[in-house]
Amino acid sequence: MPHAKGKITARELLDLQSHLMLESNLVGQFNHFARECTDPQLRQMCESFARSRMDSFQRLAQHTNISPIQ
């Protein structure tokens, strides 16, 4: 559930913004790792982690009242 407008603290908002950036970077990095690695098991793991980070990003993005990415 997203926050009601104006109910989030300044600290929470700054933290949220920085963590969204971090999760977003992880999605890109893990996808990159999946493309670069040669071991199929490792590739599968990187892809799975990238999806998981994307899910985390969307979950946290709800707290900014932004609709999830399709």
Next chain:
Amino acid sequence: MHGDQVTDKNLCLALINQLKWDAVCLTSKILECDDDRLRQDYINILNRTFAEQKQAFDFAKQHGWYQPMLAEQTMIGQVQSDTQKMVNEIQQSMMTMHQQAQYQAMPQQQNLNMGQGMGAFQHYAMPAMGHQQQIYGGSPQQYYR
């Protein structure tokens, strides 16, 4: 494989380090969070991060890419000795606190003993019949007779 080519090992270790850093960042955010729902979302993501980091660590360990160094016996002995010192210090500290608590309780006990001469206070402090015996002498039966 070329020397400068990115190896699976490097990628896996980078994966582990990124997940470790994510866990650190999530922890600091949880500690600063006021909103319960946001906090719970961070906690859920942190738990997932722990599981993923463990999965990546196990994979690296299986392939011999990540081998934590075992502690030497001398180091273990030193830690055991230091821990024993800390245990002793804690015990000493607890004993001092216990003694202070006993000392603080002593004046109250002294006041109660002094109050035996004052019948009015005596009933509040020590309702037991035995103390009336001390004040008036003899048994209660003798007094009320």
